[in-house]
Amino acid sequence: MIEFYSNLKHRANTTELWAPTDIEENYKIFHRDRKSPNPYKPGDFTYSYNNHGLRCDNFDLPSDINIVFLGCSVTEGIGLPIEDTWSYQLLSKIRQKTNKNIPYWNLAIGGTGIDTQSSLLHWFGKINKIDYVFSLIPSLSRREYLFNHDHIQYWNIYLKNHIPIDELFSDDNYQYYQTYRSLTIIESIVSNRATMYCTSWDLSNATDILHKKELSSLNYFPSVIQNIEHARDGCHPGPTYHKNLANEFWTRTEHLFNP
Amino acid sequence: MANYSTLLPERANTTIKWIFEGEELQYYQFIEKGIIKATDDHNINYKFNSEGYRCDNFTDQSELPVVFLGCSMTEGIGVKFENLWRSRVLSRIRTITGKKIPHWSLALAGAGIDDQSRRLYEFSQRVNIKHVYALFPPMHRREYKYDGNDYRLWTGSANSSRIINHVFVDRDFSEYQTQRSLMILDSLRQALNFKITATLWGNRVEDEKIYKNFPNIKFFTPLYSFPDLSRDQCHHGPIYHATLAEHMWENSKENYD
Numbered sequence: 138m139i140e141f142y143s144n145l146k147h148r149a150n151t152t153e154l155w156a157p158t159d160i161e162e163n164y165k166i167f168h169r170d171r172k173s174p175n176p177y178k179p180g181d182f183t184y185s186y187n188n189h190g191l192r193c194d195n196f197d198l199p200s201d202i203n204i205v206f207l208g209c210s211v212t213e214g215i216g217l218p219i220e221d222t223w224s225y226q227l228l229s230k231i232r233q234k235t236n237k238n239i240p241y242w243n244l245a246i247g248g249t250g251i252d253t254q255s256s257l258l259h260w261f262g263k264i265n266k267i268d269y270v271f272s273l274i275p276s277l278s279r280r281e282y283l284f285n286h287d288h289i290q291y292w293n294i295y296l297k298n299h300i301p302i303d304e305l306f307s308d309d310n311y312q313y314y315q316t317y318r319s320l321t322i323i324e325s326i327v328s329n330r331a332t333m334y335c336t337s338w339d340l341s342n343a344t345d346i347l348h349k350k351e352l353s354s355l356n357y358f359p360s361v362i363q364n365i366e367h368a369r370d371g372c373h374p375g376p377t378y379h380k381n382l383a384n385e386f387w388t389r390t391e392h393l394f395n396p
Numbered sequence: 397m398a399n400y401s402t403l404l405p406e407r408a409n410t411t412i413k414w415i416f417e418g419e420e421l422q423y424y425q426f427i428e429k430g431i432i433k434a435t436d437d438h439n440i441n442y443k444f445n446s447e448g449y450r451c452d453n454f455t456d457q458s459e460l461p462v463v464f465l466g467c468s469m470t471e472g473i474g475v476k477f478e479n480l481w482r483s484r485v486l487s488r489i490r491t492i493t494g495k496k497i498p499h500w501s502l503a504l505a506g507a508g509i510d511d512q513s514r515r516l517y518e519f520s521q522r523v524n525i526k527h528v529y530a531l532f533p534p535m536h537r538r539e540y541k542y543d544g545n546d547y548r549l550w551t552g553s554a555n556s557s558r559i560i561n562h563v564f565v566d567r568d569f570s571e572y573q574t575q576r577s578l579m580i581l582d583s584l585r586q587a588l589n590f591k592i593t594a595t596l597w598g599n600r601v602e603d604e605k606i607y608k609n610f611p612n613i614k615f616f617t618p619l620y621s622f623p624d625l626s627r628d629q630c631h632h633g634p635i636y637h638a639t640l641a642e643h644m645w646e647n648s649k650e651n652y653d
């Protein structure tokens with residue numbers, strides 16, 4: 138039985154110089170092999186985690202508007218300072234326009250998919266009211282599974298390790314089914330209670346499911362932003378991508394926020 | 397292996413006496429061997445609505461939408477319609493509220509909580525649900541999807557593919573998927589502001605823990621006495637249904653104050 142993601146406990150209330158994939162070794166490889174300049178150097182920024190192990194403010198802070206960000210490592214901001222992530226930039230625009238006190242609540246976890254997003258949003262909805270949700274959905278093939286009763290393991294198509302699960306999780310219909318289950322959880326949470334906007338960085342997977350009529354509360358829009366540079370780790374999108382994505386969200390949602 | 401994507405349209409607007417192939421022959425063999433005695437309780441009609449469910453049409457007007465969920469126990473295999481636990485609960489609700497309430501049930505034989513949570517989600521797009529009652533079967537029941545809207549139920553039989561059997565029997569997998577289905581129900585409950593009263597059948601203390609983790613779903617301890625059997629001798633009979641109806645009512649009557 139999962140109450141919260143206990144695998145994050147080890148980093149709760151810590152500040153780290155590096156994070157998974159954004160490691161010194163990757164930085165050196167990137168620095169050596171890439172033609173594009175690396176926008177960041179070691180020591181330029183750190184990873185500070187809240188008391189739940191997420192890279193954002195604590196969830197018990199007072200807030201005038203409750204905004205939640207969902208996503209994977211891109212939204213968590215692997216390889217970037219927090220201020221350069223799309224989620225933080227979008228929040229800055231909202232704060233500036235509304236002049237409200239709004240903590241930065243980002244439930245994104247690297248390596249996770251829509252299943253994890255739905256579980257985290259359900260969990261968060263039990264402890265806090267939710268006014269707005271902004272999500273960057275990763276590949277819909279990403280799953281998670283339970284083992285030893287209360288441990289969660291993230292799964293993606295490139296990290297196969299258990300034969301039976303690999304075959305089942307790789308099946309298109311299974312992916313569609315589980316994605317639909319997750320989206321129904323998210324849709325039920327936001328419908329009548331909150332406003333949500335979402336997009337995906339994987340257009341090949343963001344198929345008709347996100348356009349389904351009954352999921353219209355998700356306000357899905359296809360993003361066409363090209364990644365022109367990389368983050369410090371050489372494998373995540375760089376700051377320009379994040380800036381443009383924040384603008385894409387803002388273009389669609391600015392009218393929702395008034396001083 | 398039930399395939400309701402074809403079965404539901406096939407049986408829509410029909411009334412039948414026997415639900416599965418060979419049931420009639422088996423019944424008369426039971427009589428012949430003295431295993432059971434024929435009674436009026438065995439004179440069963442399965443009347444299906446315009447969408448193939450054993451209940452009223454979903455297009456009927458309702459002053460207080462109530463929906464029942466479950467598997468064959470709730471669909472009522474081997475039990476007369478008026479003896480079903482859901483019929484008895486609905487009768488109580490109609491009496492106490494004085495409202496016109498059609499009998500709506502999404503229960504299907506073989507279904508588990510995954511199937512039922514999906515059907516309730518889809519049903520909620522059509523109807524503003526106010527009360528949900530559920531009798532859930534063992535936690536290991538799953539569904540899986542073929543192309544389009546073709547969903548198949550998995551009840552632990554060996555008829556499905558090796559991969560599905562291998563993964564679906566895993567206890568952690570069952571627990572995780574059950575939890576996700578409960579999240580769907582719990583999120584729907586909060587979004588639409590309806591009440592859920594639920595229990596399980598069978599002796600599954602471990603399964604109860606999962607349900608109890610969702611405190612806003614009014615879950616009560618399952619009945620552990622099974623006094624009689626239905627006509628097919630493999631489901632619970634009318635006495636069990638009457639007792640369960642009493643428990644369902646006792647755990648939900650405060651919702652109608």
